Every structure is written in C-alpha cells, then in structure tokens.
Amino acid sequence: MDFIEWSESMSVGNPSIDQDHKIIVKLINQLYAQIGTMEDQKALGSALNTLIDYTLYHFSREERVMLACRYPSFEDHKRQHEKLTDQVADIAHRFFEKKDDIVQDELLDFLKNWLMNHILKQDIGFRPYAENNPEVLGITRSLQTDSEQPDMVDTDDLIPKSVNWNETAILIVSKSQNFSNIIASILEIADVREIQQYSHADDAMQSLESHKPNLIVYGWKQDDQEAIPFIERLREIKGGSIAGIPVLLISAREERGAMESGLVAGATHCIEEPIGIQTFFKAAVKAINQ
Ligand SMILES: [Fe+2]
Ligand SMILES: [Fe+2]
Structure with missing residues (x-):
C-alpha cells in the first residue's frame, strides 16, 4: 500500500x-x-x-x-x-x-x-x-x-529542451524494481512518449527484436552480472540499427574501474548513483546526442 x-x-x-x-x-x-x-x-x-x-x-x-x-x-x-x-x-x-x-x-x-x-x-x-x-x-x-x-515553458532548468521527449522511446533495464520506477517517474515528468521497464537483461534483449527505443537506460546494481554481457551482445547485433542504440549506464557498483568496464563494453555514457532529475537528464541528453 x-x-x-x-x-x-x-x-x-x-x-x-x-x-x-x-x-x-x-x-x-x-x-x-x-x-x-x-x-x-x-x-x-x-x-x-x-x-x-x-x-x-x-x-x-x-x-x-x-x-x-x-x-x-x-x-x-x-x-x-x-x-x-x-x-x-x-x-x-x-x-x-x-x-x-x-x-x-x-x-x-x-x-x-x-x-x-x-x-x-x-x-x-x-x-x-x-x-x-x-x-x-x-x-x-x-x-x-x-x-x-514553448518560449514560456519554464521546465528548461529541470528538463532540457534539446531532446523532443514526447517523441522519444526509452527502455529501462534494472534488477531493482524500485530504481526502475524512480527512472520511470523522472521520464514521466518530461512526458516521454514510451517507457518500457525490464528487470532482466534477456527479456530486454528479446524486446529489441520487435521494438527499437531511442535510448536504453541500464541501472547496473551491485549483484547484477548481466549488464556487461548485455551491452556487448547489443553492440554485436548485425543488420539494422539496433547495435547503435545509445546506452546510458547508471552504476551502483562499488569496485574501482566499474564505469570504465561499462564504457569498454560499449556503453555510450556512464554515471554513478545516486542520481537526481537534473543529473539524469544531463546524462541522458549526452548519451542520445553522442
Ligand atoms: Fe507551497
Ligand atoms: Fe505546493
């Protein structure tokens, strides 16, 4: 409740x-x-x-x-x-x-x-x-x-206008339902057209066969062993443009070099938790525009 x-x-x-x-x-x-x-x-x-x-x-x-x-x-x-x-x-x-x-x-x-x-x-x-x-x-x-x-909209200080959010589809992958819901709530504030949430990398991968998002947001939790193989597999997909979908990796991992290994695997941009609304959107824009 x-x-x-x-x-x-x-x-x-x-x-x-x-x-x-x-x-x-x-x-x-x-x-x-x-x-x-x-x-x-x-x-x-x-x-x-x-x-x-x-x-x-x-x-x-x-x-x-x-x-x-x-x-x-x-x-x-x-x-x-x-x-x-x-x-x-x-x-x-x-x-x-x-x-x-x-x-x-x-x-x-x-x-x-x-x-x-x-x-x-x-x-x-x-x-x-x-x-x-x-x-x-x-x-x-x-x-x-x-x-x-549009010139009167004052959301600019919170939500960047450089991306047309209500024409954007975003897929969230995170083993933590709570964290996934936080990201979804942030995206709803910007009126993102479509938000999909998956708790398992395999299910997210499968959904890409029928559905291509503009951005994948991956919440990389401490006990998650699937993030790096997921990004590597994504980048190896032949044909079409799936392999090129930007991935924003949000890392909650404590070990040194975690973010670097995400980038080596092919993440477009990587930030550390905790995030907030402004830090999230700044990173999302960077990933989408890269
Ligand atoms: Fe008030
Ligand atoms: Fe109030």
Whole structure:
C-alpha cells in the first residue's frame, strides 16, 4: 500500500499545481518503498535527490501562480517554502554524510508531517484565489510541459529542451524494481512518449527484436552480472540499427574501474548513483546526442 494516497481534498484548484503535488506524492511513496526494502542505499539516495529536485522546482512554480492570483499571504508562504528548503537540505546533507537509521526515520517523519502538512494546510489556502480565476489561466498554460507557447515553458532548468521527449522511446533495464520506477517517474515528468521497464537483461534483449527505443537506460546494481554481457551482445547485433542504440549506464557498483568496464563494453555514457532529475537528464541528453 502507498504511504500517502492522493485525494481530491488535496486539490488547490489549479491543474498544474495539483499535477505537481501528485508527482510529489508519488515520489514520496517511491522513497518510502525504497526505505522499506533497506536493500539499496544508493537507490534511496537517488529517490531522495529526485524528490528534492522536484520539490524545489515546484516551489518556484507555485510561487508564480500565487503571484498571478494576487494571493495576500504570498510573502508568508514564500518564507515557508524557504524554511522547508533549508530543512530538506539539512536532512539530505546528514543522510549523505551519515547514512544512519535515525536520519531515515527523521526523513520519513519530515516527509509525512511537514511536506504533506504544507500541501494540505498551507497550499490549500490559495485555493479560493486560484480556482476559476481567469488571470491565472495564462500562467497555468505556461507551466505545462506540452505548452503551445514553448518560449514560456519554464521546465528548461529541470528538463532540457534539446531532446523532443514526447517523441522519444526509452527502455529501462534494472534488477531493482524500485530504481526502475524512480527512472520511470523522472521520464514521466518530461512526458516521454514510451517507457518500457525490464528487470532482466534477456527479456530486454528479446524486446529489441520487435521494438527499437531511442535510448536504453541500464541501472547496473551491485549483484547484477548481466549488464556487461548485455551491452556487448547489443553492440554485436548485425543488420539494422539496433547495435547503435545509445546506452546510458547508471552504476551502483562499488569496485574501482566499474564505469570504465561499462564504457569498454560499449556503453555510450556512464554515471554513478545516486542520481537526481537534473543529473539524469544531463546524462541522458549526452548519451542520445553522442
Ligand atoms: Fe505546493
Ligand atoms: Fe507551497
């Protein structure tokens, strides 16, 4: 069961901000699922970074909507965002420094009591100003990733525009379902046209016979012996253009030289976990454009 369930009572009367909050709830649930398994500290770090990246991006979007609807408590609300930002930065810092259970408990507590409280109690306060407000419509349109006014889209700082994401098909391979879901959530933020997820390299390889993605994202986990043979086999496929599909290898392996062996096998680009939204997209663009 999910840690937090989205309900209509959380609606602030603005579709873009509601959508943001739904994404945040989903990312919190993924982080919770990751803490529950205790199997993979690096994936937990990726889930945390992803949530922080999206939350900070969301705060600035929400502030733009509040300004547009002349919300009288704007200044106070902005200060609350600043306070939450400081708190999350402090928890993240301690998490990455210490990696202890106390920080994990504190993290869950923070997410549930502070972030959700903020959405349910403070954000809801601007509902009467945002709902059915024609002045807010323009700014709402500009906040949508598929906006018809591309120069007004402000997703550029989070999602690079150099790739046409809604015409892109991406295949994810990872033995960790949680990590695979984190990547899928990041791709959904960019409205990626098609996302396929496989937990076994062989199944992913087989799917290539009928389906050619624009990018393969491989989450290389500690116990995964299939990544290197998968990339080598891919590069040896004769005929057609399958062998040339870019592969972004995201390595959670501790041993030295892991990334180098991925590149030697034929990975297009290789980064280490933990990732976040910005680091992921930067690497994905590099792999696609190489
Ligand atoms: Fe919010
Ligand atoms: Fe807020």
